[in-house]
Amino acid sequence: MSEEHLSEEYLLESFFHLMLAVKRQLHQQAEQLDLEVTPMHLRVIKIIDRKQPCTAIDIASFLGRDKAQVTRLINALIDQELISKAPNPNDKRSQYLLTTERGVAVVEELNRMDECIVQRMTKGLQPSERAEFQRLARLMAGNFQGEEQS
Amino acid sequence: MSEEHLSEEYLLESFFHLMLAVKRQLHQQAEQLDLEVTPMHLRVIKIIDRKQPCTAIDIASFLGRDKAQVTRLINALIDQELISKAPNPNDKRSQYLLTTERGVAVVEELNRMDECIVQRMTKGLQPSERAEFQRLARLMAGNFQGEEQS
DNA sequence: AAAAAGTAGTTGACAAAATCAACCAAAAAC
DNA sequence: GTTTTTGGTTGATTTTGTCAACTACTTTTT
Numbered sequence: 001m002s003e004e005h006l007s008e009e010y011l012l013e014s015f016f017h018l019m020l021a022v023k024r025q026l027h028q029q030a031e032q033l034d035l036e037v038t039p040m041h042l043r044v045i046k047i048i049d050r051k052q053p054c055t056a057i058d059i060a061s062f063l064g065r066d067k068a069q070v071t072r073l074i075n076a077l078i079d080q081e082l083i084s085k086a087p088n089p090n091d092k093r094s095q096y097l098l099t100t101e102r103g104v105a106v107v108e109e110l111n112r113m114d115e116c117i118v119q120r121m122t123k124g125l126q127p128s129e130r131a132e133f134q135r136l137a138r139l140m141a142g143n144f145q146g147e148e149q150s
Numbered sequence: 151m152s153e154e155h156l157s158e159e160y161l162l163e164s165f166f167h168l169m170l171a172v173k174r175q176l177h178q179q180a181e182q183l184d185l186e187v188t189p190m191h192l193r194v195i196k197i198i199d200r201k202q203p204c205t206a207i208d209i210a211s212f213l214g215r216d217k218a219q220v221t222r223l224i225n226a227l228i229d230q231e232l233i234s235k236a237p238n239p240n241d242k243r244s245q246y247l248l249t250t251e252r253g254v255a256v257v258e259e260l261n262r263m264d265e266c267i268v269q270r271m272t273k274g275l276q277p278s279e280r281a282e283f284q285r286l287a288r289l290m291a292g293n294f295q296g297e298e299q300s
Numbered sequence: 301a302a303a304a305a306g307t308a309g310t311t312g313a314c315a316a317a318a319t320c321a322a323c324c325a326a327a328a329a330c
Numbered sequence: 331g332t333t334t335t336t337g338g339t340t341g342a343t344t345t346t347g348t349c350a351a352c353t354a355c356t357t358t359t360t
Contacts, residue, residue: 205308206309207307217308217309218310222310222311224309241307241308243307243309244309245309
């Protein structure tokens with residue numbers, strides 16, 4: 001009566017545990033790089049590299065986060081000379097964000113590390129299962145998106 | 151050449167997006183309760199309720215987090231009279247954590263809300279898909295667990 | 301049984317992640 | 331040609347999380 005299946009865990013708790021593990025991995029990743037950056041900075045520089053040319057607002061909307069936070073993340077990346085600003089010809093208020101030479105090198109390293117993390121994470125999974133997980137994650141994230149009022 | 155599939159997103163990014171959406175939901179949940187608590191407090195009281203009797207260390211190890219943080223979360227829950235401490239007969243250093251009457255009511259409300267969140271999140275998914283997602287999440291979290299040195 | 305080592309929990313200090321509100325300058329809408 | 335919206339910055343604050351030091355009690359070792 002009081003003995004429950006340990007495996008009978010709630011969906012959200014399972015998700016939290018994976019969340020924690022992934023966060024730890026990214027934290028380690030940031031430490032290994034030996035730069036003055038946090039996991040969030042790394043996420044931002046990857047986005048900048050991928051979506052070049054992109055603006056601060058693009059990043060904020062992709063991350064779904066406050067632009068104040070993005071401004072500070074960007075400033076830190078500029079201080080470390082991993083990215084730079086260039087005038088946006090279409091809008092004098094905004095600037096294009098570009099990865100510097102140094103930044104590109106970091107991103108390449110990061111992509112290698114990310115692949116490594118995903119490899120470890122999906123160890124023992126079929127490629128089809130990996131794809132299925134991603135499909136479901138995207139689907140569920142989409143389920144929430146509709147109902148959010150900005 | 152420069153036009154990429156928008157859907158060709160990285161596994162980790164998909165996961166992050168879901169993470170963000172879930173976090174927002176829990177944040178709203180905490181606000182709706184109209185108590186002086188944060189999502190993390192709610193997670194803790196649910197654990198206390200589920201694993202009763204349990205100690206601070208049990209919670210820290212289940213959450214995988216620092217005991218300092220747990221101490222503070224617990225103190226806040228006690229201030230709000232949602233949980234209480236009772237002496238642990240097996241060990242004078244530690245205390246059992248128990249939900250108060252008020253705490254039990256909150257947990258019941260929380261379970262309803264959680265179920266609601268999961269419902270919305272898994273809208274359009276087959277029960278088998280929901281189970282599959284959970285299975286994969288648990289499997290992947292397990293893949294990381296092995297390699298962590300305490 | 302006494303010393304050493306380990307464990308439960310608390311406290312202080314601090315870093316990281318995130319949000320809110322107020323603000324400026326430029327752009328778009330009217 | 332004002333008004334409103336948008337891109338971005340800054341300041342203040344909250345939430346989450348970690349590290350280190352410490353107390354008090356337990357367990358292990360000798």
